[in-house]
Amino acid sequence: MRNFQLAGRSTVHALNGMAATSHPQATLAAIEVLKAGGTAADAAVAACALLGVIEPQSTGIGGDCFALYMRQGRGDVISYNGSGRAPEAAEAAWYLERRITAIPLTSVHAVTVPGAVDAWARILRDHGRLSLDRLLQPAIEAAEHGYVVAPRVAFDWRNNVEKLRKGANAPRYLLRDNAPPAAGDVIRQPELARTLRIIASEGPDGFYKGAVAEDMVDTLRGLGGLHTLDDFAAHTTETSTPIGTAYKGYEVWQCPPNGPGLTMLVMLNVLSHFDLTPLAPLGVERLHLEAEAARAAYMMRETHIADPAHVDVDVARILAKEFAAGFAAKIRMDGMLDIPDVWPRPNPSTIYVTVVDKDRNACSFINSIAHPFGSGIVSNKTGVLMQNRGVGFRVEPGHPNCIAPRKRPLHTIIPCMVTKGGRAAMPFGVMGGQYQPVGQCHVLTNMLDFGMDVQEAIDLPRAFHYDGLYQLEDGIPESTAEALRAIGHRVSRAKLPWGGGQAIWIDWDKGTLTGGSDPRKDGCALGY
Numbered sequence: 001m002r003n004f005q006l007a008g009r010s011t012v013h014a015l016n017g018m019a020a021t022s023h024p025q026a027t028l029a030a031i032e033v034l035k036a037g038g039t040a041a042d043a044a045v046a047a048c049a050l051l052g053v054i055e056p057q058s059t060g061i062g063g064d065c066f067a068l069y070m071r072q073g074r075g076d077v078i079s080y081n082g083s084g085r086a087p088e089a090a091e092a093a094w095y096l097e098r099r100i101t102a103i104p105l106t107s108v109h110a111v112t113v114p115g116a117v118d119a120w121a122r123i124l125r126d127h128g129r130l131s132l133d134r135l136l137q138p139a140i141e142a143a144e145h146g147y148v149v150a151p152r153v154a155f156d157w158r159n160n161v162e163k164l165r166k167g168a169n170a171p172r173y174l175l176r177d178n179a180p181p182a183a184g185d186v187i188r189q190p191e192l193a194r195t196l197r198i199i200a201s202e203g204p205d206g207f208y209k210g211a212v213a214e215d216m217v218d219t220l221r222g223l224g225g226l227h228t229l230d231d232f233a234a235h236t237t238e239t240s241t242p243i244g245t246a247y248k249g250y251e252v253w254q255c256p257p258n259g260p261g262l263t264m265l266v267m268l269n270v271l272s273h274f275d276l277t278p279l280a281p282l283g284v285e286r287l288h289l290e291a292e293a294a295r296a297a298y299m300m301r302e303t304h305i306a307d308p309a310h311v312d313v314d315v316a317r318i319l320a321k322e323f324a325a326g327f328a329a330k331i332r333m334d335g336m337l338d339i340p341d342v343w344p345r346p347n348p349s350t351i352y353v354t355v356v357d358k359d360r361n362a363c364s365f366i367n368s369i370a371h372p373f374g375s376g377i378v379s380n381k382t383g384v385l386m387q388n389r390g391v392g393f394r395v396e397p398g399h400p401n402c403i404a405p406r407k408r409p410l411h412t413i414i415p416c417m418v419t420k421g422g423r424a425a426m427p428f429g430v431m432g433g434q435y436q437p438v439g440q441c442h443v444l445t446n447m448l449d450f451g452m453d454v455q456e457a458i459d460l461p462r463a464f465h466y467d468g469l470y471q472l473e474d475g476i477p478e479s480t481a482e483a484l485r486a487i488g489h490r491v492s493r494a495k496l497p498w499g500g501g502q503a504i505w506i507d508w509d510k511g512t513l514t515g516g517s518d519p520r521k522d523g524c525a526l527g528y
Helices: 023-037 040-054 090-096 116-125 132-145 149-158 160-168 170-174 192-203 210-222 231-233 261-271 284-304 314-317 321-328 433-448 454-459 478-487
Strands: 010-016 017-020 064-070 078-082 237-240 245-248 250-254 351-358 362-368 416-420 422-429 465-466 469-470 491-493 499-508 512-517 524-527
Touching: 010 017, 010 231, 010 250, 010 524, 017 023, 017 040, 017 512, 023 040, 023 351, 023 524, 040 064, 040 116, 040 132, 040 351, 040 362, 064 116, 064 416, 116 132, 132 192, 160 170, 160 210, 160 499, 192 210, 210 231, 237 524, 245 261, 245 314, 250 261, 250 284, 261 284, 261 314, 261 321, 261 433, 284 321, 284 433, 284 465, 284 469, 284 478, 314 321, 351 422, 351 499, 362 422, 362 433, 422 433, 422 469, 433 454, 433 465, 433 499, 454 499, 454 512, 469 499, 478 491
Parallel strands: 469 491
Antiparallel strands: 010 512, 017 351, 017 524, 064 078, 064 362, 078 237, 245 250, 250 416, 351 362, 416 422, 422 499, 465 469, 499 512, 512 524
């Protein structure tokens, strides 16, 4: 139980339904959908669509979506991969001929076909009760009539103003007199509202075909992109069986590649060889083990995970206990593993939504435009901010993740579902680009190894071993930082908080739901 004399927030408790998002307005929208008879899927889509307007640095209809869903909290977990693909003309040789050896963050070549809208529609067809038109109304209202900029949103907007000043159409749509809005300012985006109305009326075809698609393609080709109308019209969402591992008596599920959830599962498999329970949650031993498990898992990710439609990803071998055991056996408490630090560029902007409804349908849902404000490219007439997910590709022939026609890049966004005995225990996620697998392990082990509730587990300070540097949040004691240095870690303080997260714990015996939401963002959990 938390100390009520100290700063913090309580867990949220409810009987019927619960939602947790990174913005109070989105959480409220989700609860209103649940109270109107909608399912967890309906509520997640409504909240996510709204976040695409009111948290534009993180998500939008120009981005991608992954989700895990469990009907009535029992039986099979269903995985949805709503990630977009490279254009048909995206041959590695084309880029190399032009001396492009890596996809630039703000290049038109970083824009892959946005997958979110089709994913939302597919999830609603499978699990929804309400129409897409009904669910997009909060987003349309916010875009048309205005929304108030929240503090964390304003913080991110200010930090990315130079990117927006240089982005195609971005100053016109996302800046005021070439300056970012401040917290408390009211923003209206009528062009985006019109686009959302078309999607509400026509469904995915209103986005991937017709005038909206034509404008997106005209914009991209005008900047030198290889995109065509056929690339947009051909987009599809993939459903599959999730991948998972066991930890502390629970089953932990992730979407399969090209999602990077396998990274988190390998981390858990490595950590399962150690008893974390007697360690101090912010002590040197715990953080050293977390860093070493991450270094091993991320090296695996960069060399093995890619689009399985193009490359054979041996998930079974990587998830086998022997794979993790080989790394675990080499971990020392007085030194670091002799392995290279292989890290792609970070991209910390994402939204994560978790919803459980009165029938205990459980939804773990994540949506992103990759880096903050994506590519910085806004479609000429539609107000659609385009993602830059293509930076996840390599331009290295022979590498599993080399760019290729209609290939999906190595992703970063990972929803998670924890189950026990065939029932949902906790849909949860930790957003934050490359940090997400570490963040999920940190939150989950906070609960299962250290006995924290969902809010305590989310609140606890975080650290990320990235690009050879162990970056600690301010709440980690300096004594721990010094002890990590003594082992051999290069340590610094993180410039920005690591990610954000939401979780809902399902207590089947009591018939209750317990939620938590990350103070690193603007959001909250609510239930009824």
